[in-house]
Amino acid sequence: MNVEPQSLEALIAEFASLPGIGLKTARRLAYHMLSRNRDDIRRFADNLITASTSVHPCPNCHAFTDQDTCPICESRTGTKTICVVEKSADIIPFERSGIYKGLYFVLGGTISPLDGIGPEHLHLPQLVQRIREEGIEELIFALGSSPEADSTILMIDRMLADAPVKRTRLARGIPMGSDLEFIDEVTMLRAFESRGAL
Structure with a gap:
C-alpha cells in the first residue's frame, strides 16, 4: 500500500532525476521542502524560474x-x-x-x-x-x-x-x-x- 500522495511522489521523482540524487535523498529533499513555509517554497520556485529564463x-x-x-x-x-x-x-x-x-x-x-x-x-x-x-x-x-x-x-x-x-x-x-x-x-x-x- 502506497502511503505517499501522488503529488508528493511526483516531487520525489523530480528530485531523483537530478544528477547524483538517489531515491532516498530525493525523498528527504521532498519532505524537507514540504516542511518549509509557503513563502520559502514560493521564493525557491521563483528563483528556479528566474534562473531558467535569464541564465x-x-x-x-x-x-x-x-x-x-x-x-x-x-x-x-x-x-x-x-x-x-x-x-x-x-x-x-x-x-x-x-x-x-x-x-x-x-x-x-x-x-x-x-x-x-x-x-x-x-x-x-x-x-x-x-x-x-x-x-x-x-x-x-x-x-x-x-x-x-x-x-x-x-x-x-x-x-x-x-x-x-x-x-x-x-x-x-x-x-x-x-x-x-x-x-x-x-x-x-x-x-x-x-x-x-x-
Missing part, C-alpha cells in the same frame, strides 16, 4: 551567464590561452583558486557513444574556429580523467593537426572518473601546475 550560455564560451557575454570573456579579451572544460560548473574551481587567468570554453560534455553523445553534440566546430580566428597560443584540456575525456581530447587534437597551438592537459592528480566541480583547490592547483604536453 543562458555565453555565445563565445558557452559558460552560463545572465548577460550578453559572460564577465570572463568580456574582461579577458586578447588573452591567448583557452581552458577547455566539460560543463560550466567546471570553471568555478579555477576561478575560486585564482590559478588561471585565461579564457574558457565549455564543450557541453564528452564523446560517449554508449550514452549517445557523438562529436556532433559538442561545440567542437566553434572551438576550432575560435582557436584559428583569435590566434590562440595554448589550449589546456581540463576534462577530467576518463576514457570519454581521452577520446574527446584525441578528437580535438586531430581536428587541430595543422594548427600551431600548444596543447596541454591537466596532470593525472585528478582521480579517475571524478567531476572537476567536486575537486578540492589543492588537488586542482597541483594538477594545473603539473599539466603536460599531449
Whole structure:
C-alpha cells in the first residue's frame, strides 16, 4: 500500500532525476521542502524560474551567464590561452583558486557513444574556429580523467593537426572518473601546475 500522495511522489521523482540524487535523498529533499513555509517554497520556485529564463550560455564560451557575454570573456579579451572544460560548473574551481587567468570554453560534455553523445553534440566546430580566428597560443584540456575525456581530447587534437597551438592537459592528480566541480583547490592547483604536453 502506497502511503505517499501522488503529488508528493511526483516531487520525489523530480528530485531523483537530478544528477547524483538517489531515491532516498530525493525523498528527504521532498519532505524537507514540504516542511518549509509557503513563502520559502514560493521564493525557491521563483528563483528556479528566474534562473531558467535569464541564465543562458555565453555565445563565445558557452559558460552560463545572465548577460550578453559572460564577465570572463568580456574582461579577458586578447588573452591567448583557452581552458577547455566539460560543463560550466567546471570553471568555478579555477576561478575560486585564482590559478588561471585565461579564457574558457565549455564543450557541453564528452564523446560517449554508449550514452549517445557523438562529436556532433559538442561545440567542437566553434572551438576550432575560435582557436584559428583569435590566434590562440595554448589550449589546456581540463576534462577530467576518463576514457570519454581521452577520446574527446584525441578528437580535438586531430581536428587541430595543422594548427600551431600548444596543447596541454591537466596532470593525472585528478582521480579517475571524478567531476572537476567536486575537486578540492589543492588537488586542482597541483594538477594545473603539473599539466603536460599531449
